[in-house]
Amino acid sequence: xxxxRIGIIGLGNMGxxxxxxxxxGEVEGAELTAISDPRPERLQWAAETLGDGVQRYEDPEAxxxxxxIDGVLICTPHYSHPELAIQAFRNSLHVLIxxxxxxxxxxxxxxxxxxxxxxxxxxxMYNQRTNPMYRKLREMIRQGELGExxxxxxIITDWYRSQSYYNSGGWRASWAGEGxxxxxxxxxxxxxxxxxxxxxxxxxxxxxxxxxKHRDIEVENEVTAYAEYENGATAxxxxxxxxxxxxxxxxxxGDRGKIVMxxxxxxxxxxxxxxxxxxxxxxxxxxxxxxxxxxxxxEPGEGEQHKGITKDWVQAIQSGTPLLAPGEEGIKGLMLSxxxxxxxxxxxxxxLPLDEDLFYNLLQERIRTxxxxxx
Amino acid sequence: xxxxRIGIIGLGNMGxxxxxxxxxGEVEGAELTAISDPRPERLQWAAETLGDGVQRYEDPEAxxxxxxIDGVLICTPHYSHPELAIQAFRNSLHVLIxxxxxxxxxxxxxxxxxxxxxxxxxxxMYNQRTNPMYRKLREMIRQGELGExxxxxxIITDWYRSQSYYNSGGWRASWAGEGxxxxxxxxxxxxxxxxxxxxxxxxxxxxxxxxxKHRDIEVENEVTAYAEYENGATAxxxxxxxxxxxxxxxxxxGDRGKIVMxxxxxxxxxxxxxxxxxxxxxxxxxxxxxxxxxxxxxEPGEGEQHKGITKDWVQAIQSGTPLLAPGEEGIKGLMLSxxxxxxxxxxxxxxLPLDEDLFYNLLQERIRTxxxxxx
Numbered sequence: 087x088x089x090x091r092i093g094i095i096g097l098g099n100m101g102x103x104x105x106x107x108x109x110x111g112e113v114e115g116a117e118l119t120a121i122s123d124p125r126p127e128r129l130q131w132a133a134e135t136l137g138d139g140v141q142r143y144e145d146p147e148a149x150x151x152x153x154x155i156d157g158v159l160i161c162t163p164h165y166s167h168p169e170l171a172i173q174a175f176r177n178s179l180h181v182l183i184x185x186x187x188x189x190x191x192x193x194x195x196x197x198x199x200x201x202x203x204x205x206x207x208x209x210x211m212y213n214q215r216t217n218p219m220y221r222k223l224r225e226m227i228r229q230g231e232l233g234e235x236x237x238x239x240x241i242i243t244d245w246y247r248s249q250s251y252y253n254s255g256g257w258r259a260s261w262a263g264e265g266x267x268x269x270x271x272x273x274x275x276x277x278x279x280x281x282x283x284x285x286x287x288x289x290x291x292x293x294x295x296x297x298x299k300h301r302d303i304e305v306e307n308e309v310t311a312y313a314e315y316e317n318g319a320t321a322x323x324x325x326x327x328x329x330x331x332x333x334x335x336x337x338x339x340g341d342r343g344k345i346v347m348x349x350x351x352x353x354x355x356x357x358x359x360x361x362x363x364x365x366x367x368x369x370x371x372x373x374x375x376x377x378x379x380x381x382x383x384x385e386p387g388e389g390e391q392h393k394g395i396t397k398d399w400v401q402a403i404q405s406g407t408p409l410l411a412p413g414e415e416g417i418k419g420l421m422l423s424x425x426x427x428x429x430x431x432x433x434x435x436x437x438l439p440l441d442e443d444l445f446y447n448l449l450q451e452r453i454r455t456x457x458x459x460x461x
Numbered sequence: 462x463x464x465x466r467i468g469i470i471g472l473g474n475m476g477x478x479x480x481x482x483x484x485x486g487e488v489e490g491a492e493l494t495a496i497s498d499p500r501p502e503r504l505q506w507a508a509e510t511l512g513d514g515v516q517r518y519e520d521p522e523a524x525x526x527x528x529x530i531d532g533v534l535i536c537t538p539h540y541s542h543p544e545l546a547i548q549a550f551r552n553s554l555h556v557l558i559x560x561x562x563x564x565x566x567x568x569x570x571x572x573x574x575x576x577x578x579x580x581x582x583x584x585x586m587y588n589q590r591t592n593p594m595y596r597k598l599r600e601m602i603r604q605g606e607l608g609e610x611x612x613x614x615x616i617i618t619d620w621y622r623s624q625s626y627y628n629s630g631g632w633r634a635s636w637a638g639e640g641x642x643x644x645x646x647x648x649x650x651x652x653x654x655x656x657x658x659x660x661x662x663x664x665x666x667x668x669x670x671x672x673x674k675h676r677d678i679e680v681e682n683e684v685t686a687y688a689e690y691e692n693g694a695t696a697x698x699x700x701x702x703x704x705x706x707x708x709x710x711x712x713x714x715g716d717r718g719k720i721v722m723x724x725x726x727x728x729x730x731x732x733x734x735x736x737x738x739x740x741x742x743x744x745x746x747x748x749x750x751x752x753x754x755x756x757x758x759x760e761p762g763e764g765e766q767h768k769g770i771t772k773d774w775v776q777a778i779q780s781g782t783p784l785l786a787p788g789e790e791g792i793k794g795l796m797l798s799x800x801x802x803x804x805x806x807x808x809x810x811x812x813l814p815l816d817e818d819l820f821y822n823l824l825q826e827r828i829r830t831x832x833x834x835x836x
Binding site for chain 2: 237241246251299301314322328330337339361374375
């Protein structure tokens, strides 16, 4: 089978990582044939590390129209993901974008529409979907092991970032440069897994954000969000970049028991009767269903992560297999993120689907007065 | 030293328990001399179990004016705690009330004022204050082991109650009978410990309550509350009586580390440098303070619980020692509880100190249409 010729736009932290495993031939069926980056030092790095077999462009458009690639990894700053993806689709290229899908859902919706028209393979780098623990959670929920979901609680506060991290780039943690803070940069993985593992999107969100807490930055770096679902379930999502050592604990409670994921372990408390059945038949006053406590065995490690997503995307291009992380699904986590900011900005509920124009307008106000460097 | 003669008003679950250990002489310096209960079967139980050495009254007022007691344990339904306590103080009796202090802070404030005027010993049955784990937490926070508190998260959802429990009394889980649900009946201990261990009361609360979720009851049985403090700290408090098996996990994050209490264990992640100091001096971009993980050794068990509080109160009467659980402090946990309901009823922030009259009026509206039996 002919190899998929891959280009990479943007040789920052993520793009460099992708270039290295692709250049080493670690993704079967794929070859890295071109990159683009406007920065001379990154192009020099590419020349020295990747060699002249990989074409180099300053300008992404030159790469997209070069005819030297079949698909492209977009690893640029957040704002540009949708625009570059749309250009790529118009050049008949398959696309794999880094997370987040974009900064606001309006631009991401346009990207998704273009992807759909193109019929090309569109993926997003939700590498945490390769983690065996979250895959297992999704499978167990889909198989009904927990029964109807009642409550979710994710404390994901281990995204510690010091002031020196924020100072390392003028675009960092600014409305103009990144369009948000922890919700757009660090927590998009958990915002994706939150809805991907459970298959549920909230109907409304009430969130509380701290902007520049203990840090000299513009954007949110601590968030507590409360969500309500159509079936009556509720959820709390807490994230922070300014506490240490943080926590990563996801608790999912259902009619038939509870699963807690923390410290790489996954524990299932399985009710012998569902809560609904127990409650309907029990006559003893105090009392609750019997349960078993089960440690769920997991494949060791966190899965193939970034490389796994790239492999999956290449396989989809070659064989038409379904994607683990379809690009169109990027809008879901982003909508949760946008809803949290909107709720905090308006000090009110944010209903879903989101009022995209209101979010867009309030974001533009912040960009206009932002001290950050546009990226 | 002369023994303290003790009376008990109300021989329900709690009053009966207190009567038994007092009758067995398990509280040094105290003797049970009288009880009151309007129910013939409870008086019969008292006659058979406690004997004629313990006087029996149908009417609490007769007990309070009998001259046969020096102090009284008030173990009646919630609404009557303040009124009976006030009567007791006016009869120069020391008072130990069951939790909650009352149903709304207005009546509790009157009780506290009367207690203060009387100069008598006023305690509240916050038996969880005897638990070595929570005492240790309070001590560690007061000694500055955690530095400034940044975030609190308490998931206390192991208060499971089936419909058959609620059906066991016409007053249960109704506005007229109890004046609330999980916040007034089950979770008052945690609402007390939340502020007692940390020494902090929020400045405002935004709470989300489900009323009669999966149960045929009037009152709240699932609560998610978000709180903000003067120093910028935030908190989440989640409680429920309709999920099983529940969780009891309290996480306290500070500038110098984190403490998590779950499953009877208390774990301390101690930063080698405070977060503030690390952040001010670190220049490496990614990176976080080194830390040690310490299991905090605890006395086995949960302390002396109810009997411990009664002993402490008797000792305070005899020797003037400070109380572990002063009655006046009951208003704090109750204010948190009232604020959560008020926020949910008004779908808005509840500022603290609370608008007591607004809460009182909204509660009266619910009592007027309540289907519950007044208690």
